[in-house]
Amino acid sequence: MQEYSSQAAYDRGEAVCVIGAGASGLIAVKNLRENGFEVDCYERDTVLGGLWNPQNQHSALYPNTHLVTSRSQTEIPDFPMPDDWPDYPSATQMLEYLTSYAKHFGLSEHIWYGSEISHLEPVEGARFEVVVKPAAGSAARRLRYGAVIIATGHHWAPNLPSYPGLDDFRGTVLHSSQLKDPSRLRGKHVLVIGGGNSGVDIACEAAVNAASCVHSVRRGTWHLPKYLGGEPADYALARLNSRPKFLRRFLTDRVLKGPSRLAERMGVETPDYGPGDEEPVRNGRYLEHVGDGSIKRRGEVARFDGFDVAFADGTETRPDLVVLATGYQPKIACVAPELLGGTRDEPAPRLFARMFSPKAQTLAVAGLVEPGVGVLPIVHWQTHAIARWLQVRKSDPERAESFKHQVNAESSQHAVEHVDPRRRLVVDAEEYLASLGRIIDTLEQEPAK
Amino acid sequence: MSLTAWVRRARTPEPVPVRREIAVFEPADLFDIEIKDNPETNPVLCCTGDPAGAAAFNALWLKRIASSGRYAAAVSVRGQGGTPTAEGGPEARAHDVVQAAVTVPRQTVLMGHGEGAAWAALAAGRYPAAGLVLVSPQRVPKQLPKPVGEPPVLLVVSESETQSKEAQAVADEYGITPLTFAGAPNDIFKGPAAEGLLDTVLSWLDAQKG
Numbered sequence: 130m131q132e133y134s135s136q137a138a139y140d141r142g143e144a145v146c147v148i149g150a151g152a153s154g155l156i157a158v159k160n161l162r163e164n165g166f167e168v169d170c171y172e173r174d175t176v177l178g179g180l181w182n183p184q185n186q187h188s189a190l191y192p193n194t195h196l197v198t199s200r201s202q203t204e205i206p207d208f209p210m211p212d213d214w215p216d217y218p219s220a221t222q223m224l225e226y227l228t229s230y231a232k233h234f235g236l237s238e239h240i241w242y243g244s245e246i247s248h249l250e251p252v253e254g255a256r257f258e259v260v261v262k263p264a265a266g267s268a269a270r271r272l273r274y275g276a277v278i279i280a281t282g283h284h285w286a287p288n289l290p291s292y293p294g295l296d297d298f299r300g301t302v303l304h305s306s307q308l309k310d311p312s313r314l315r316g317k318h319v320l321v322i323g324g325g326n327s328g329v330d331i332a333c334e335a336a337v338n339a340a341s342c343v344h345s346v347r348r349g350t351w352h353l354p355k356y357l358g359g360e361p362a363d364y365a366l367a368r369l370n371s372r373p374k375f376l377r378r379f380l381t382d383r384v385l386k387g388p389s390r391l392a393e394r395m396g397v398e399t400p401d402y403g404p405g406d407e408e409p410v411r412n413g414r415y416l417e418h419v420g421d422g423s424i425k426r427r428g429e430v431a432r433f434d435g436f437d438v439a440f441a442d443g444t445e446t447r448p449d450l451v452v453l454a455t456g457y458q459p460k461i462a463c464v465a466p467e468l469l470g471g472t473r474d475e476p477a478p479r480l481f482a483r484m485f486s487p488k489a490q491t492l493a494v495a496g497l498v499e500p501g502v503g504v505l506p507i508v509h510w511q512t513h514a515i516a517r518w519l520q521v522r523k524s525d526p527e528r529a530e531s532f533k534h535q536v537n538a539e540s541s542q543h544a545v546e547h548v549d550p551r552r553r554l555v556v557d558a559e560e561y562l563a564s565l566g567r568i569i570d571t572l573e574q575e576p577a578k
Numbered sequence: 579m580s581l582t583a584w585v586r587r588a589r590t591p592e593p594v595p596v597r598r599e600i601a602v603f604e605p606a607d608l609f610d611i612e613i614k615d616n617p618e619t620n621p622v623l624c625c626t627g628d629p630a631g632a633a634a635f636n637a638l639w640l641k642r643i644a645s646s647g648r649y650a651a652a653v654s655v656r657g658q659g660g661t662p663t664a665e666g667g668p669e670a671r672a673h674d675v676v677q678a679a680v681t682v683p684r685q686t687v688l689m690g691h692g693e694g695a696a697w698a699a700l701a702a703g704r705y706p707a708a709g710l711v712l713v714s715p716q717r718v719p720k721q722l723p724k725p726v727g728e729p730p731v732l733l734v735v736s737e738s739e740t741q742s743k744e745a746q747a748v749a750d751e752y753g754i755t756p757l758t759f760a761g762a763p764n765d766i767f768k769g770p771a772a773e774g775l776l777d778t779v780l781s782w783l784d785a786q787k788g
């Protein structure tokens with residue numbers, strides 16, 4: 130990078146660079162420190178907590194966001210949430226939790242705010258040079274690290290569909306992440322496009338706050354209520370996973386029978402894959418709002434036309450406000466795609482065990498998965514494994530070799546890449562956790578005598 | 579904690595929550611301008627098998643710990659002192675200790691006395707304690723979890739206990755040599771034995787990095 134070469138890089142020795150101070154970055158810093166590493170964490174925004182912090186310029190929160198995964202399945206394994214909190218804490222509580230985690234483990238002193246990493250590249254000795262984007266008026270800073278963990282999240286770049294006539298539409302169009310203030314819905318005729326968790330939650334907010342709500346969804350998804358059999362749904366389903374395999378299927382089908390019959394009655398097709406094969410929608414109120422008519426479901430939008438929106442089935446609606454709850458495009462812009470196993474044409478990362486760079490031993494990504502269950506515990510075990518690997522790599526060449534074989538084997542098991550780009554980050558939580566467990570065992574087991 | 583242990587726990591019903599009595603003494607509470615809360619040191623959270631719970635530490639311990647510049651706290655687990663009774667065995671009491679630990683502003687040392695030492699040891703299997711101090715442990719489960727984050731561990735027993743099986747087993751489990759204090763194992767909350775014990779513990783803590 131010619132433009133940066135005017136100034137020598139500052140060498141941070143064996144310290145590790147963590148990019149991003151969202152939940153994943155914070156957990157990475159804590160686990161690296163616990164394993165004896167010095168850490169510098171760079172956060173482009175001025176606050177921690179990532180998407181859970183409404184002050185973060187790019188926050189994906191919308192009015193009244195609550196967790197869709199329950200407290201016991203979402204909390205970080207070695208730092209539980211207060212047990213007098215509700216089963217499904219609010220976004221505010223989630224931020225409070227992450228803030229107290231950072232405070233408890235003294236993480237803030239390792240975080241550099243307002244510091245976007247614009248570029249990183251390998252340099253000799255399996256090390257990395259990172260470039261901190263200059264603030265206005267100052268020069269870019271370059272630093273060298275022993276390793277880099279990318280924890281930049283994947284909910285920053287809105288996925289914005291295009292429709293004929295959209296540019297000339299006379300109403301307001303917002304992406305779900307721009308809605309912010311619930312009063313924007315009040316008294317409006319609202320059309321929500323997109324049937325993921327954001328779309329379904331926002332449709333429910335509109336059902337009680339807006340003048341009317343039409344919800345456009347182009348295919349069926351799993352709809353789970355927040356409770357099953359008197360327990361938080363994710364907890365109830367996870368418990369079934371501890372049952373013998375032959376029973377598991379039967380019991381799972383049995384608890385899901387009621388919810389899928391209700392979904393069918395409301396005109397939602399149940400997909401032909403299981404609820405673990407894709408992030409399910411978790412919302413107990415939605416189908417009831419469809420049932421009482423406060424949410425009207427429609428199919429795919431065909432075009433926009435002045436004040437109107439036309440659907441593929443020929444019907445029309447006239448919304449004041451259109452919310453595009455059409456998700457996000459995962460993007461990691463600070464690194465050449467090749468380093469993460471992608472190509473120029475196919476930039477999507479292909480990592481070993483969903484976290485290790487296939488090209489560089491000292492580069493890893495945390496949190497680039499959609500496990501359909503709480504993300505934080507998964508990231509905890511990922512970063513635990515990464516920290517251990519960085520230790521073993523130096524101290525124990527023999528173990529390092531068995532680790533390399535291991536991650537290779539684990540990754541080929543998951544080589545059944547979902548062709549569908551929308552599901553590229555999806556992992557089966559049960560299998561992935563088992564795989565993480567095996568990797569950690571390889572890194573930690575007492576050597577066989 | 580191992581991943582498997584976590585998976586098992588996350589799929590087991592959580593103990594009934596209780597409103598826990600937590601006693602806190604901070605260096606600032608001493609009204610002594612010479613003694614300041616030193617953010618470089620780790621707080622200490624105490625628990626005991628004594629039914630008085632947190633109150634047992636009020637006579638001497640909390641103040642003495644705070645005089646060393648450390649944030650000092652003690653928790654009454656379910657059924658002790660001002661904490662209501664609720665179902666659950668040692669695991670639920672360890673849960674109470676962890677829940678108290680996460681309310682302490684910084685990563686804390688866990689210090690358990692008597693049966694409380696067993697709860698502290700279990701809690702250290704779930705929470706990365708900054709240190710684990712076990713004083714005259716009693717009723718310790720055969721299998722103790724490996725402490726999360728590999729904290730330093732201190733075992734302190736009274737002279738009369740040095741040969742006890744319990745103390746030996748705990749020492750072997752962590753691969754450490756116990757320190758001893760003069761006096762009876764039940765004399766630990768006040769009096770000269772308690773002073774001696776606290777000196778031992780606090781100087782050990784100061785010798786650790788935090």
Ligand SMILES: Cc1cc2nc3c(=O)[nH]c(=O)nc-3n(C[C@H](O)[C@H](O)[C@H](O)COP(=O)(O)OP(=O)(O)OC[C@H]3O[C@@H](n4cnc5c(N)ncnc54)[C@H](O)[C@@H]3O)c2cc1C
Nearest residue numbers: 149151152153173179180196197198246281282496503504
């Ligand atoms: C609306 C919504 C609701 C969700 N609900 C749940 C839920 O109920 N349960 C659950 O488990 N998960 C949920 N998730 C998933 C969520 O992704 C995780 O909970 C978690 O927040 C992921 O944290 P992260 O740190 O990986 O990413 P983020 O929170 O996105 O944080 C990434 C951080 O990196 C910073 N950054 C990005 N690029 C750079 C750069 N180049 N240089 C420096 N810093 C950079 C960003 O500013 C940000 O602070 C939800 C997601 C969304 C969008």
Ligand SMILES: NC(=O)c1ccc[n+]([C@@H]2O[C@H](COP(=O)([O-])OP(=O)(O)OC[C@H]3O[C@@H](n4cnc5c(N)ncnc54)[C@H](OP(=O)(O)O)[C@@H]3O)[C@@H](O)[C@H]2O)c1
Nearest residue numbers: 195196197290323324325326327328348408454455456457
């Ligand atoms: N409360 C919570 O905890 C919570 C809330 C919201 C989101 N989340 C999580 O955050 C992540 C993002 O969720 P999200 O709901 O914002 O996004 P998402 O899950 O990606 O859903 C996007 C929705 O928009 C639809 N869509 C995409 N492109 C479209 C197009 N061109 N035309 C019509 N429809 C289109 C998608 O349909 P197809 O599937 O057919 O592409 C899908 O229904 C997920 O992991 C989610 O679980 C959690």
